[in-house]
Amino acid sequence: MRELYYSHAIREALEEEMERDECVILLGEDLAEYGGAFKITADIVGRFGPERVRNTPISEAGFVGVAVGAALTGLRPVVEIMFMDFITLAMDQLINHAAKFRYMYNGKVKVPLVVRTPAGAGRAYGPTHSQSLERHFVATPGLVVLAPATAEDAKGMLKAAIRCDDPVVFVESKVLYGRRGPVPEGDYVTPIGRARVAREGKDVSILAYSRMVEEALRAADALAKHGISAEVVDLRSLAPLDLGAIAESVSKTGRVVVVEEGNTTGGVAAEILARIIEECFYDLQAPPRRVAAADVPVPASPTLERTVVPDASVIGRAAAALVLGD
Amino acid sequence: MNTPYPPEELLSHYRLMLLIRRFETVLSDLFGEGLVPGTAHFCIGQEACAVGATASLQADDLVTSNHRGHGHLIAKGGEPARLMAELFGKSTGYCGGRSGSQHLCELKIGFLGSNGITGGMVAVGTGAALSQKLLGTNRVVLSFFGDGATGQGVLQEALNMAATWRLPIVFFCENNGYAMSMPVERAFAEPSVARRFAGFGLSTEMVDGMDYFAVREAAERAVARARQGEGPTLVEALTYRFCGHSKSDDCSYRTREEEQRWIERDPLHLMRRRLSELGLLDVAGEEDFQRQVEAEVQAALAYARSSSDPDPATATSNLFAGTYPD
Numbered sequence: 048m049r050e051l052y053y054s055h056a057i058r059e060a061l062e063e064e065m066e067r068d069e070c071v072i073l074l075g076e077d078l079a080e081y082g083g084a085f086k087i088t089a090d091i092v093g094r095f096g097p098e099r100v101r102n103t104p105i106s107e108a109g110f111v112g113v114a115v116g117a118a119l120t121g122l123r124p125v126v127e128i129m130f131m132d133f134i135t136l137a138m139d140q141l142i143n144h145a146a147k148f149r150y151m152y153n154g155k156v157k158v159p160l161v162v163r164t165p166a167g168a169g170r171a172y173g174p175t176h177s178q179s180l181e182r183h184f185v186a187t188p189g190l191v192v193l194a195p196a197t198a199e200d201a202k203g204m205l206k207a208a209i210r211c212d213d214p215v216v217f218v219e220s221k222v223l224y225g226r227r228g229p230v231p232e233g234d235y236v237t238p239i240g241r242a243r244v245a246r247e248g249k250d251v252s253i254l255a256y257s258r259m260v261e262e263a264l265r266a267a268d269a270l271a272k273h274g275i276s277a278e279v280v281d282l283r284s285l286a287p288l289d290l291g292a293i294a295e296s297v298s299k300t301g302r303v304v305v306v307e308e309g310n311t312t313g314g315v316a317a318e319i320l321a322r323i324i325e326e327c328f329y330d331l332q333a334p335p336r337r338v339a340a341a342d343v344p345v346p347a348s349p350t351l352e353r354t355v356v357p358d359a360s361v362i363g364r365a366a367a368a369l370v371l372g373d
Numbered sequence: 374m375n376t377p378y379p380p381e382e383l384l385s386h387y388r389l390m391l392l393i394r395r396f397e398t399v400l401s402d403l404f405g406e407g408l409v410p411g412t413a414h415f416c417i418g419q420e421a422c423a424v425g426a427t428a429s430l431q432a433d434d435l436v437t438s439n440h441r442g443h444g445h446l447i448a449k450g451g452e453p454a455r456l457m458a459e460l461f462g463k464s465t466g467y468c469g470g471r472s473g474s475q476h477l478c479e480l481k482i483g484f485l486g487s488n489g490i491t492g493g494m495v496a497v498g499t500g501a502a503l504s505q506k507l508l509g510t511n512r513v514v515l516s517f518f519g520d521g522a523t524g525q526g527v528l529q530e531a532l533n534m535a536a537t538w539r540l541p542i543v544f545f546c547e548n549n550g551y552a553m554s555m556p557v558e559r560a561f562a563e564p565s566v567a568r569r570f571a572g573f574g575l576s577t578e579m580v581d582g583m584d585y586f587a588v589r590e591a592a593e594r595a596v597a598r599a600r601q602g603e604g605p606t607l608v609e610a611l612t613y614r615f616c617g618h619s620k621s622d623d624c625s626y627r628t629r630e631e632e633q634r635w636i637e638r639d640p641l642h643l644m645r646r647r648l649s650e651l652g653l654l655d656v657a658g659e660e661d662f663q664r665q666v667e668a669e670v671q672a673a674l675a676y677a678r679s680s681s682d683p684d685p686a687t688a689t690s691n692l693f694a695g696t697y698p699d
Contacts (some may be wrong), residue, residue: 072507098507104537109496109530116500119485120435121508124500139527143490144497152478152486153469154691189692212694239697 048229055085056230057163057219060205061125063292064232065095065332068123071209072099074114084129085165105238111137111162113204115145115214119158123209131166131218135222138183145214146189157212163205164193165221167258167308168340168356173347179257179309179340184216185286185318189224191239192286194218196260198228200283211239218285220258242289244296248278251366252296253308254319256282265359266366275370285315293319294327301332302369306362311339333369340364376586380653386428386534386585387654390420391666393468394641396453397481397616399670400443400460404620410462413474416444418583418615421640422547423448423517425588426608429543429596430483430515435505437498437516438487440475441547445517453673463680465638470683471560474642485514492525495544499531502542502605513599514542515592523566529573532607536575539604543595544575547582554626558619567609575605582610583640586647598678615639 051059065071073088079102082089092100107128114124126356128134134141145158168177184192191213195201201219208215245260246267255263260281267277280296282289297303303323305316316337323335341355376383397415404413416423423444427436430449437586440444446456451467459466460474461652467479475489485501496498498516505512523546531646535542546566550557563569565576588610595606613635617624624632648654 070508101538104530104533106534107528108527109499109534112493112496112527112531112533113500113503116437116485116497116502117504117507118500119497120501120504122504139490140496144488144493147476148478149487150692151468151472151476151692153471155468155478155480156486157694193692207698210698212696220674236698 048231050227051198051230052224053198053226053228054085054087054224055203056202057205058089058091059230060202060209061088062091062094064206064209065091065099070121071123071125072101072117073125073127074101074110074296075101076105076129078102083127085221088127102179107136108140109131111140112144113232114160115140115158117155118158118214119148119160123159125161125163125184125209128162128164131164132178134164134180141184141190141214141216142187146187149213150189158208158214159212159289160214161205161208161217162215163217164218165219165224167220167222168345168352169222169258171347171349171352176351177345179307180216181216181285182309182314185315189214190286191215192218193239193284194257195283196257196281197224198226198230200237202230202236204239204283205232207239208237210236218257222258223261235282240284240287241287242283242292243281244278245281246277246279248276248300250276250300250370251302251304252278252280252300253304253362253366254280254282254293254296256285257308259306259308259357262357262359263362266363269359269363270366273367275367277366288319288322290322290326293323297323297327298330301330303331303335304338304365305335305363305371306338306357308356309340310342311337312342314339333372336365336369338365383648386424387648388662388666390424390585390641390644391662392453392669393420393423393447395666395670396447396673397443399674401450401616401620411473412619412621413460414440414441414619415616416614418635418640419547419549419612420444420602421585421588421644422545422582422610422612425585426515426517426545426592428589429592433483434512435483435485435498435501435514437485437494437501437514438477439491439494439518439522440487441519442475442477442487442517445487446477446479446484448559449484451479451484453669454676457573457673457677458680461677461680462682463677464683465680469597477581478539492522492528495522495528496531499535499540500541502535502540503538505541506538511600512541513596515545515596516542517545517547519552520546520548520550520557520566521555523569523601524552524560532570532573532575532605535605539602541599541602542605543592543599544605544607545592546607547612548609549612549614551618551627556626564651565609567607570607575607577607579609579611582612583638583643585640585644
């Protein structure tokens with residue numbers, strides 16, 4: 048199979064969906080001629096024109112609100128938030144408008160909106176350009192939250208998100224933009240709400256998403272050298288969560304480490320651990336663990352950043368401790 | 374004295390203003406007696422804004438509204454009975470009892486929605502206007518908000534985008550002088566909304582919000598500009614709420630003398646006098662209208678009271694469309 052960059056897989060999804068459905072439009076800062084801060088939308092304006100590839104002023108609250116209104120009235124807007132950190136400016140439009148409309152208007156409306164945004168650390172961009180804020184959206188009823196870890200899923204999940212009639216927060220990874228992987232040609236979708244076993248194993252389950260899948264796989268390689276067989280589950284969809292796949296893996300291995308790049312307290316991993324304890328308690332042979340960022344902002348210095356954000360060695364140590372009974 | 378408007382239309386609009394006044398007055402009394410759950414914000418005194426502005430629209434044009442939206446909904450063709458049922462939290466209400474007073478929606482009459490977040494729906498309305506432009510409809514959006522909302526960043530962002538993109542929308546500000554208790558003169562160095570936004574690159578106009586004819590004429594000019602592709606207009610209507618901000622407001626922040634000065638310009642009195650000067654309405658006609666309106670409000674009340682509560686089993690339904698592609 049041909050290989051594409053994760054970033055180009057996203058661009059291909061956007062172009063194919065814009066070709067397929069003229070109601071799909073793009074909105075965001077610098078995404079037309081400039082191609083977006085990460086060049087994801089480079090050249091798309093040349094093909095589809097400035098009406099459908101619409102540069103906005105620096106007004107995250109405003110243009111997310113505009114996209115919500117456009118989604119209510121027949122368009123399928125795909126918004127780019129340049130860094131996930133900036134999504135805080137649009138929280139009201141996401142939480143009090145997009146997420147609530149269908150429920151509070153009792154099913155009369157749909158909000159087929161996608162908000163794409165690069166999250167995560169690893170580029171030394173500092174405290175307001177490195178956050179992983181998906182926890183807030185996972186905790187908001189009415190939102191779908193997706194976070195692809197591979198180029199193939201980046202394309203397939205974005206196409207699913209654009210065709211989905213619910214508002215989607217689509218979490219991309221700015222580090223993964225530069226990774227290549229096999230991507231099928233042409234049309235396919237990766238179903239929403241289904242996790243993927245990225246590596247089979249029998250001693251311990253490592254649940255991860257987005258860039259942390261890569262770190263989890265590296266940890267699994269290292270664990271294998273010490274005779275520990277780790278299973279890596281790529282969650283892919285954080286809301287809805289694939290509890291079936293999680294339970295299946297946990298019941299098989301009896302040990303689980305949940306990994307996220309965001310802060311520890313009140314995070315995605317915390318919620319998943321709670322679910323595991325509720326659903327799989329008697330399958331567990333060891334206390335479940337989470338591995339997440341320290342509860343501080345992400346510092347700019349690469350040395351400090353590496354200290355704060357999880358990586359393969361931290362994940363591997365946590366998994367080994369569970370198996371070896373440390 | 375004459376008028377370009379058909380007499381039957383003027384009479385029906387006057388009747389609509391009476392209906393809104395009576396609906397709100399009865400409702401306010403019921404709240405006072407503790408017979409309605411929750412809270413509400415009444416538009417008593419602002420009826421000429423709701424009816425005069427929506428009179429400029431065609432049936433399939435769209436309206437967005439705010440927390441003080443009962444009058445907007447009725448003016449756009451909403452049924453008092455279903456609105457009353459919603460306020461009573463009943464299954465027959467516009468949103469099945471989920472929305473209460475502040476989150477109304479009825480797409481069949483072009484009422485796109487109201488929301489309790491001040492200023493939020495102005496961005497949503499702007500997005501609806503973007504849809505009309507891109508989908509090539511000839512529809513116009515009328516977005517109601519108050520003077521308080523003009524302090525919100527999201528509203529200012531939306532106005533800027535609407536002006537920059539020349540969207541078919543009318544921003545209709547009901548400036549009633551107070552954001553809850555905060556006088557507009559103390560919140561803004563430039564208290565006039567029209568003057569404050571004149572530099573945004575859109576048309577602005579200030580009108581007497583107590584005068585149905587002045588409101589309607591200004592709204593018609595604004596709607597015509599929007600429909601002809603000449604971009605948005607901000608209409609500032611100077612008005613007053615004769616009641617408190619919400620059910621629990623004692624109006625301690627304003628004087629009885631000030632209230633009396635505005636009540637002397639009651640929009641219902643002004644309209645009645647004008648209709649009488651035009652020879653369209655006499656005492657018998659007025660009494661007939663009063664009887665009709667009273668009967669309609671009492672019927673609405675009976676409908677609401679006799680309707681069933683929502684089925685608790687539906688409390689979690691209609692959160693997601695849930696149609697995910699695979």
